[in-house]
Amino acid sequence: MIGVVAQLKVKEGGQDGFEEAAKKLVAAVNANEPGCKLYQLFKVQESATDYVFMEQYENQAAVDAHRASDHFKTLGAAMGPFLDGRPVIIRTDIVE
Amino acid sequence: MIGVVAQLKVKEGGQDGFEEAAKKLVAAVNANEPGCKLYQLFKVQESATDYVFMEQYENQAAVDAHRASDHFKTLGAAMGPFLDGRPVIIRTDIVE
Numbered sequence: 001m002i003g004v005v006a007q008l009k010v011k012e013g014g015q016d017g018f019e020e021a022a023k024k025l026v027a028a029v030n031a032n033e034p035g036c037k038l039y040q041l042f043k044v045q046e047s048a049t050d051y052v053f054m055e056q057y058e059n060q061a062a063v064d065a066h067r068a069s070d071h072f073k074t075l076g077a078a079m080g081p082f083l084d085g086r087p088v089i090i091r092t093d094i095v096e
Numbered sequence: 097m098i099g100v101v102a103q104l105k106v107k108e109g110g111q112d113g114f115e116e117a118a119k120k121l122v123a124a125v126n127a128n129e130p131g132c133k134l135y136q137l138f139k140v141q142e143s144a145t146d147y148v149f150m151e152q153y154e155n156q157a158a159v160d161a162h163r164a165s166d167h168f169k170t171l172g173a174a175m176g177p178f179l180d181g182r183p184v185i186i187r188t189d190i191v192e
Contacts, residue, residue: 003138003150005101007186023192038134042099042188052188054099054150090103092138092148096119 001037001094002063004055006087012049014082021078022051028071035062049084056094097133097190098159100151102183108145110178117174118147124167131158145180152190 010018022041029039038056057063066072106114118137125135134152153159162168 003136003148005148005150019191026192040099041191043191045187045189051191052099052101052186054101054152056150090148091141093141095115095137095139095147096122 002057002060003092003094004053004057004063005090005092006053006055007090008051008053008079008087009084010049010051010082011084014084015049018051018079018082021075021082022053025071025075025079028075029066029069032071033062033066033069035059036066098153098156099188099190100149100153100159101186101188102149102151103186104147104149104175104183105180106145106147106178107180110180111145114147114175114178117171117178118149121167121171121175124165124171125162128165128167129158129162131155132162 008018019041026039026041029036033039035058036055037058038054040054042052042054044050044052057066115137122135122137125132129135131154132151133154134150136150138148138150140146140148153162
């Protein structure tokens with residue numbers, strides 16, 4: 001299993017727009033990507049503007065399929081204007 | 097749901113000792129904490145010494161129970177000598 005933690009900072013005032021697109025992305029991933037085993041959006045406690053996606057994929061092919069999907073491209077682009085800088089992505093492999 | 101991402105850096109050469117204790121902790125949490133819905137250990141790709149715990153709890157009481165548990169205290173202490181600095185903990189609430 002591959003685990004991904006994506007940390008995103010949103011511009012002040014951009015939370016609603018970001019969450020609207022991000023929620024659509026969560027729904028689309030979970031509906032359409034059998035190789036994606038976890039895809040959830042969290043908001044950092046004690047921060048007004050920081051979010052985390054927790055993601056798990058059964059293998060690298062599933063990661064590649066996610067990144068190549070129309071919903072990722074379309075909704076990723078929709079989130080872009082609300083982001084403050086580039087996401088920080090931590091890519092990992094499961095130990096236990 | 098509360099999500100926690102714990103980032104830990106291990107001293108060079110400490111990987112085996114750290115993983116031995118960390119795997120025991122994963123097993124103990126999953127066997128004994130009904131309020132903990134996800135508790136997994138991942139190793140960061142392209143790093144020899146960085147690890148991530150992905151954790152999810154049904155509520156703050158479950159987080160508190162985790163931190164107060166004997167297994168967390170004992171195995172957390174067992175991991176301590178292998179760590180290079182303090183863990184970085186990201187505490188979050190689920191959005192979607």
